[in-house]
Amino acid sequence: MSAGVSTINSTGALRRTLGTVERSTSAALTELRLLAEVLRHDPSTAANGMKVRDLSRWQPPTQACAEAQLDLVRAGLEPQVNVPAATDSLAMTVQRTLSRLVKEAVANQVAHAPSGALCTIDVDVAEHQVTLRAANAMPQGSDGEATLGWGLLGLRERVTLTGGDFAVGQDGPDWVLTATLPRE
Numbered sequence: 076m077s078a079g080v081s082t083i084n085s086t087g088a089l090r091r092t093l094g095t096v097e098r099s100t101s102a103a104l105t106e107l108r109l110l111a112e113v114l115r116h117d118p119s120t121a122a123n124g125m126k127v128r129d130l131s132r133w134q135p136p137t138q139a140c141a142e143a144q145l146d147l148v149r150a151g152l153e154p155q156v157n158v159p160a161a162t163d164s165l166a167m168t169v170q171r172t173l174s175r176l177v178k179e180a181v182a183n184q185v186a187h188a189p190s191g192a193l194c195t196i197d198v199d200v201a202e203h204q205v206t207l208r209a210a211n212a213m214p215q216g217s218d219g220e221a222t223l224g225w226g227l228l229g230l231r232e233r234v235t236l237t238g239g240d241f242a243v244g245q246d247g248p249d250w251v252l253t254a255t256l257p258r259e
Contacts, residue, residue: 091150136162139174143181147194150185158198179226180209180252187214209252
């Protein structure tokens with residue numbers, strides 16, 4: 076009977092993870108299409124040339140955080156999400172990068188945090204920079220070594236391109252992702 080219970084739990088976790096992967100893949104494809112369009116045209120006019128349907132798919136950081144909180148609850152985790160409303164009035168590049176950071180952080184929390192773990196996402200908007208910190212308890216048996224998959228590698232590159240800093244790894248008993256972006 077015990078084997079049947081773990082199979083059901085594994086199936087549920089797999090479905091949640093696949094749902095997160097599907098949403099992340101869709102968002103990444105949209106971002107790539109926008110990037111390709113920008114590269115084909117004059118980058119200085121790219122924001123004005125965005126199609127209305129592309130903007131309707133985009134999520135401001137506060138909305139991405141609200142959705143992230145729901146995803147964490149659905150995954151059986153305890154969310155603590157703090158994001159100021161000011162994030163929605165930052166430069167478009169900063170907003171889009173924050174939203175992607177939130178989505179990837181939550182995808183990793185859902186995939187790796189122990190069941191019932193506290194998962195935090197904190198965004199701080201200062202005068203010249205914006206900092207995002209996402210943390211969760213390390214999974215049982217983890218050696219704490221940072222293995223960067225495609226999602227985290229892509230985020231590190233994206234944050235670096237904005238002139239920001241990106242770090243991920245163990246900090247005491249927690250796994251922490253930190254990104255600092257210039258406001259402009």
